[in-house]
Amino acid sequence: MTTPWRRRYAKRTQQMMSSIIREILKITQQPDVISFAGGLPAPESFPVAEIARAPQHILETTGTRSLQYSPTEGYLPLRKLIVEKMARFGVTASEDNILITTGSQQALDLIGKVLIDPGDVILCEAPTYLGALQAWMAYEAQYVTVPTDADGMQVDFVEAILKKRKIKFIYALPNFQNPGGTTISGARREKLVALADRYNVPIIEDDPYAELRFEGEHIPPLLALDEKRQQLKDPDCEHFDCGNVIYTSTFSKTLAPGLRLGWIVAPREVTFKLVQAKQGADLHSSTFDQYVAYEVMSPEGFMANHVGKIQKMYKERRDAMLAAMEKFFPAGVQWTRPQGGLFLWVTLPVGINATAILPEAVMDKVAFVPGAPFFPPTIEARGKTSKKKLPAGHNTMRLNFSNASVEEINLGIERLGGVIAKAIAAQKIRIRRKRKK
């Protein structure tokens, strides 16, 4: 059916696409499929009793304020709590640097709205976070990418790009990257911050999983490294006003995603612009949820203890997944060993198309997300795609280990190992036949 609406959409709308992950999730949400496809935190980790208790107490002690319109910047006590949290990461911010957002997805949207002109080129990792690509599609961004390895973004490739092209900003996921599970090493972070500063290109640091490190040493965020660098250059600089990094994170992984609360840390001037953009976008994030989050998180020691439990749970599950992969995955398959977060990344032999084997996996009652969509279409590749050639990342997949029990992980990885083994065997037969011809 044709409707007049097709001709009414804005140019940017024609580029919009539904998140492939959300579409895959719909297919895989059958009751007996073990799904590693989602990105859901473990619901067993939600502080249900505390959240259930909070509203009664809030409404008794603060009256109706938690139900009324409230400042765009966010609930001041919650912003102060974030200032303290950032201080533990080595960042000296004030509440004037903090904007509460409707999840960190909104942070990405607002950053795009404030910074991206159509055609602007963003430098990002390949693979990178799909939600950012989706947010910035609306602003008609273009991409150049640098590959990742076990130490995250391969920063050695960055300078050549910065020399060659005008880059609007660098988009980096420092810790346990979604989808790769990789972490940018301390040395690479120092180098990236120095390069960005030298070439006067800002960095957007997307850091939802920082607190979910269950192994290894904490590495300071790019924001903290940049702050030190800027203060050496100008000791009077406060509030990041000379800062080169916009940082975003979320309470979705440490508290509960259903509350839709994230935040941005930015130079005051940028925060002010982001506030203006947010006024037009949704006035402010839920007052009620901000009060609830603050009420739950403010008791001394609660969050340290709570996050400790999540880390323990996710470590067990990651360990189970790594062990099961050792046992059940055929030779020639590789994977990352994340020290935190929710995801790991599997690389199949070249030529095995993860998208093609997904239907078979679902029939065998296990699901994953194919890796190809996490590779943005790059300027370099434009016009060069051939139908015959398999796309970048065709032989990769993202597995989520936070939202299945150890038993489910064992069973699911066994099933997935079987599906992959069949695909490899089929490939060998195809190659043999080709050679005979």
Add this chain to the structure above:
Amino acid sequence: MTTPWRRRYAKRTQQMMSSIIREILKITQQPDVISFAGGLPAPESFPVAEIARAPQHILETTGTRSLQYSPTEGYLPLRKLIVEKMARFGVTASEDNILITTGSQQALDLIGKVLIDPGDVILCEAPTYLGALQAWMAYEAQYVTVPTDADGMQVDFVEAILKKRKIKFIYALPNFQNPGGTTISGARREKLVALADRYNVPIIEDDPYAELRFEGEHIPPLLALDEKRQQLKDPDCEHFDCGNVIYTSTFSKTLAPGLRLGWIVAPREVTFKLVQAKQGADLHSSTFDQYVAYEVMSPEGFMANHVGKIQKMYKERRDAMLAAMEKFFPAGVQWTRPQGGLFLWVTLPVGINATAILPEAVMDKVAFVPGAPFFPPTIEARGKTSKKKLPAGHNTMRLNFSNASVEEINLGIERLGGVIAKAIAAQKIRIRRKRKK
């Protein structure tokens, strides 16, 4: 201080401005100022006990689902409840036509994102809702306006504009318009829907106050009139797929604004595009707030009773404001008599600049919002503004009657009457002096 960020903002960001109302609110939030400046619902009207009780019950009966990620479209039972609400307005929708938004401000943002290309011309009322102008500034919209009178938008002016120009959409606030307090009559609604259909121009209907009518007869929304018209043209048309109207409303005025829950009703195809835009904007609105809102609103008869109480409260306050204005406002001042909603509109004698007298009013401990910002800069007026001439609506102000007690309204209007009387007296002296020269 100059920072490199100034040169980094997108073109659209340079147009962004902070809401003048939110800036004025900051000035007027001194404890002893009686403020008619805000747009806050009466907090006494919030169903506090019900909202306090809801989370415990939700978490006991639905487990952790209210805290987890959830579908972009919104919580299905809440969408079904909206379908029933729309049916009472004469609209036959299904849940596929409903998208839950983070307040109706987000609805305006998403509609702008999906429809507006830079330079697109929107036809709206003058005055019109400031939040829409703020949302659509980011998409670089332009405006042509038609004036309003006691029967709302003067639809007679619309056809000449549609003949002359390509209009992207018509933006209409049918009931107790913010800021004017005016309602579009039934006859004008019929005519507007017919014109839009004939010229193939869609309508965005922004209807936050429909349920807050405390006087007079309900008038069907533009959406219902358009649905009837389209079904006569094509009886097989369902789900508004042939519809020409996108409708938005909110729970902010009938439940609580702090929950940030609004909705859109649109043809299925448009809903699908809006869902894609919302995925990139904030994934979904707060799951928790959606469950709480549904829990509070779903008991049979609760909302009818609750909204009845709000209507009674707001009618008393409007009556008090109208009576006080009769008593305390000097001759030559006019005002609207809204049959519902939260606002009324005052017109001072031409030449009395409401913006100029605001500081005096605040000194006398009463506040209002000057009317000029509610008049969008129009294409026609571009380049014609002279510094000497006072802008459109310079002699108007918006008064909010929902968020002050009857006593405060009496005292505040008495104070405001004094400020206006002084301004009129000063104007007379100025005119006399001019004549003498």
